[in-house]
Amino acid sequence: ENTRISRVKGAITAIQDFPKPGVLFRDIFPLFKDPAVLSDAVSLMVEHIKDKIGSVDVIVGLEARGFLFGPMMSVQLGCSFVPIRKKGKLPGKCVQASYLLEYGTDIMEAQAEAIKPGQKVVIVDDLIATGGTMSAAVELISKMEGRVVECLVLIELLDLKGVAKLKHPFFSVLQF
């Protein structure tokens, strides 16, 4: 367990001043170069859900990097995968939630029929920073009457205290 976490953590690189001065950016893509390490990351997330939640109906992945982990998890958990995207990308009737950016706000969407009332939903993303993205996703799923049983990320940036914004159960595989 600890060896898997340290292998995954060790594969994540830190880039100074990206995307702008003063930001230390954690890059997940080195993880994807080694299938054994990627497999560790996915198993740690899948096992957490199996142990803590048991069966779930839907994994919701957040654009863009939540799309990398969500479908791999849903295949292993035997449940649906549903995307939440930035406004204007999904066809058909959509449900929206707005969230705060550094300057102004943006809107995220899910397809209206994608989640049925009462379904058990796990929200997955690569990383939580300020928590704005994750809390908007919770609001969106709540509008659709889905039950958010877990908010799950691979990486939590502790300094930014994003978890304080969440009222639902939360778990991060590793922290910086």
Ligand code: PRP
């Ligand atoms: C990043 C990351 C999370 C979000 C976390 O995505 O993948 O989705 O930011 O930040 P927050 O906790 O402060 O909301 P980004 O907005 O860069 O979008 P992208 O994955 O589509 O590039």
Ligand code: HPA
């Ligand atoms: N890495 C990747 N995505 C992010 C980060 C980061 O450090 N901060 C906010 N989104």
